[in-house]
Amino acid sequence: MPSVMLKKNAEGKLVFYVPKKDLEEVAESIEFDNPDKWGGEVLLSDGSKYYFEPMNQQPDFPVTLRAKRLDLGE
């Protein structure tokens, strides 16, 4: 359950940053990305997948959230 710092980059894409791992990746897709529902599975450009508990509104970026790593193991 890493803490993930999320922000939007200049192109409006979601940037994923895990401080402990120096992981800085752009999110390719988000399962729910609507004004009234946000979260679910997030696929990063390096192929790894994370899961955020879906919430009822868009979080106010940048924000730190807890995520679950889905594809455990390298």
Added chain:
Amino acid sequence: MAALTREETEALIQEVLEVYPEQARKDRAKHLAVNDQSLEKSNKCITSNRKSQPGVMTIRGCAYAGSKGVVWGPIKDMIHISHGPVGCGQYSRAGRRNYYVGTTGVNTFGTMNFTSDFQEKDIVFGGDKKLAKIMHEIEELFPLNKGISIQSECPIGLIGDDIEAVAKKANKEIGKPVVPVRCEGFRGVSQSLGHHIANDAIRDWVLENRDGDESFPTTPYDVAVIGDYNIGGDAWASRTLLEEMGLRVVAQWSGDGTIAEMEKTPKVKLNLIHCYRSMNYIARHMEEKYKIPWIEYNFFGPTKIAESLRKIAALFDATIQAGAEKVIAKYQAEYDAVIAKYKPRLQGKRVMLYVGGLRPRHVIGAYEDLGMEVVGTGYEFGHNDDYDRTIKEMGNATLIYDDVTGYEFEEFVKRVQPDLIGSGIKEKYIFQKMGIPFRQMHSWDYSGPYHGYDGFAIFARDMDMTLNNPCWKQVKVPWKTAESSNVAVAASA
């Protein structure tokens, strides 16, 4: 000597690795790579920020060095207590040449060493009482200090002193910020964790001091310069450029910086990060908490300066953008003259670098402006995100080495035969004795500044002065003249 091809470089790495025992070889192999610009991510080719192998010569520092030496130390109007035995503070004292304005010992304390000088009894009975006493002594002797930071050395964590409690109590008694920093040297693998811990201490103990206080008048052009340690006056050379383009520099972190500036930083509109490695943590925190955007910039060499000034200006309105162009135009004649003078003398020379966490990639542009080529680079304590940013800056098939060992670096140099090496004091004399010109790229070899347009002129002069010094023609490496000396011995017999 012609540049090595990719295969030759790979063979060189294999050859160098051969002397290690199997386990060490496997580990070190992950830290050495041949640059491939087509890669997007460095973790495909290099591993970094791992514990150094026992038995090899590493030049890394410790968490205390990262916090006291780099992040906190330069804050001039605070007193930084090296809490623990006397050596850590004394042997690192004033070594980083963070210039500042002020009267040392009266209102600024940058080059002084304050320590709690731990003795056996402090280890046995704990040092909290001593620490509390020291802070009152400091208040009495140096009443113009603006705050105190407690920089823990290894024993503090080992014996479990509660410096946070002492700090809170002292803060109430003396009414100034007292910041405990848990930067014991044994934490982490290098000074890098010390930077992070120091950033976290700033976040927890300093940054929110003026939350809700709107008395500081702001302008739309307020910026903070973060991660410039004013080595040899670097931050001053950078600051003038930013001010000339119309920005107001509210805070300088932490070279020539003050605690008041740090407390005011949450009021700025943009954070400018020079040393990404040591200060990105706090920039990210401010982005999240105060919604202050941040960008990285690079003030080494005119190409990168112009690029950075335009990048910064693009985040402001047309006045600042015009200001940036004006600044670039204003200095153009100056830096063109520098290039015209030194480029013919330095053209085509090859450089190998091995520095800390920012310069291995930041200075590449400055060398290229002078027609030089960086053929090898590496970080002492960089992380993967640093290498991500390095791959694109470096040429294809150049060497990249992470936490290079003394042996590896020497072997690389022997084979690559660069014309100049830029690294630290621990490497300097080895390579000078090998007959290779050397510049210290941590302390600018007691010169500087190297940032900004003013700094570029000094940088170019220094590189020329070192590289084209006639002394190198006089240096005969003993092992290369063995034959001739044998002849001489025979003749004298």
